[in-house]
Amino acid sequence: MDGLHLVDSSGWLEYFAxxxxxxxxxxxxxxxxxxxxxxxxxxEVFRVVLRQRGEDDAIRAAALMHQGRQIxxxxxxxxxxxxxxxxxxxAMADAIILATARANRATLWxxxxxxxxxxxxxxxxxxxx
Numbered sequence: 001m002d003g004l005h006l007v008d009s010s011g012w013l014e015y016f017a018x019x020x021x022x023x024x025x026x027x028x029x030x031x032x033x034x035x036x037x038x039x040x041x042x043x044e045v046f047r048v049v050l051r052q053r054g055e056d057d058a059i060r061a062a063a064l065m066h067q068g069r070q071i072x073x074x075x076x077x078x079x080x081x082x083x084x085x086x087x088x089x090x091a092m093a094d095a096i097i098l099a100t101a102r103a104n105r106a107t108l109w110x111x112x113x114x115x116x117x118x119x120x121x122x123x124x125x126x127x128x129x
Contacts, residue, residue, distance in 0.1 A: 004106035009044035020127035035068030
């Protein structure tokens with residue numbers, strides 16, 4: 001697995017829940033030196049874990065995410081994300097995550113079906129459950 005990796009919020013949540021696809025995302029998370037973490041992913045994951053499991057687990061999740069390189073939303077990245085959202089009919093967070101991956105030439109790891117056939121994406125379908 002060469003290059004940089006960006007695991008989207010769905011992948012982080014799958015990993016933290018030890019779900020059926022956790023091993024796929026664990027492979028991308030194994031090397032924090034090649035891991036990019038958009039600040040919007042930090043927000044999304046912290047929010048979900050806080051709601052589902054409480055503040056202590058949310059803080060632990062955020063600490064793990066901080067091992068990767070944090071990528072803030074810059075003005076240029078925001079404009080690129082807006083273009084992607086328009087072109088691909090993506091939600092705001094999805095567009096920011098895809099724009100971040102592309103701007104950094106990183107592989108995007110996800111189980112979000114909106115990215116199923118997108119170049120530069122490793123998509124793993126969510127397990128039925």
